[in-house]
Amino acid sequence: MLGTSTTREAVSEAFARREPAGRRLAEDAERITRACRAMAERFHRGGKLIVFGNGGAGTDASHIAVEFMHPVIVGKRALPAMALGNDAATVSAVGARDGLAEVFAHQVRQWAGPADMALGVSPDGWCTSVLKGLETAHELGLFTMALLGAEGGAIARSTAVDHVLIAGSADPAVVKEIHVTMYHVLWELVHVFHARTRPDAQGGADGRG
Numbered sequence: 087m088l089g090t091s092t093t094r095e096a097v098s099e100a101f102a103r104r105e106p107a108g109r110r111l112a113e114d115a116e117r118i119t120r121a122c123r124a125m126a127e128r129f130h131r132g133g134k135l136i137v138f139g140n141g142g143a144g145t146d147a148s149h150i151a152v153e154f155m156h157p158v159i160v161g162k163r164a165l166p167a168m169a170l171g172n173d174a175a176t177v178s179a180v181g182a183r184d185g186l187a188e189v190f191a192h193q194v195r196q197w198a199g200p201a202d203m204a205l206g207v208s209p210d211g212w213c214t215s216v217l218k219g220l221e222t223a224h225e226l227g228l229f230t231m232a233l234l235g236a237e238g239g240a241i242a243r244s245t246a247v248d249h250v251l252i253a254g255s256a257d258p259a260v261v262k263e264i265h266v267t268m269y270h271v272l273w274e275l276v277h278v279f280h281a282r283t284r285p286d287a288q289g290g291a292d293g294r295g
Contacts, residue, residue: 107255107264114251121231121249122272126279128229131201134166136228138190138219139207144171146207146233146265153273162277168197170219190219194226203229209261211239211252221246233268235261 125135135154137147147169154167170193171177180192194204204223206216211234220230224246231249232241238252253264 103255103257104260104263107253107260108267110252110254111264111267117249118251118268118271118275121251122275123279124229124249125203125231125272125276126282128201128203129165129276129280133199133201133203133229134168135203135205136168136170136194136198136223137205137207138170138193139216140171140213142262143207143209143213143216143265144169146262146269147171147205149266150205150207150269150273153269154276157273163280165276165280170194170197187214187218190215191222194219194222194228198223198226198228200227203231206230206232206241206247207265208232208239208241209235209258209265211236211241213241217241217244217246220244224248233265235265 129135135151137150138144139147148171151167151169151172154165157164170190173193176193177189180189184192190206198204202223204220206213206220208216211232216232217240220232220241221244223230229249230247231251232247233251233253234242235253235258236256238250241247242250242252251268253261253268255261255264
């Protein structure tokens, strides 16, 4: 019985640790809506989504890209997206020559068009390479967005980022889980707005969130 009680306490504590971050995400509904509307308009204008992050966030970037490129829900339209960490040869070449801080910025310069979107993922908001990638994207006129954790770090304070969504937790596991929920919601709502947005719609929703 003691073991059962201890297990219940552990489970309750685990859920309690996740509740504030989940509640904060729900409270960000308006910010998420604005970002998704802006993304849908960019897709209509022929833009593509460029996603990047380091380590575990790099796997999230790949996950986000494939969600848009190859939707698992039958009938949903594929939308162009790419993850910059997937090309190991390019990442290692840029890192060796120019330094790891430049691995995403360099690729953004080569791949990006003015109608494109850049989405950076950073668990703590202090990833220099992600920040430089977003700054480069902003300079090129892209819509920029970041999925962050903890207090958002330097990326959240950067004027180069149009929309910031923060998983409000210092626990890396919780941040990871909230990020997965965030980009699933983004994917779903972008499709909702994409179906409703006129092809000639202007990018007025690209303001900072």
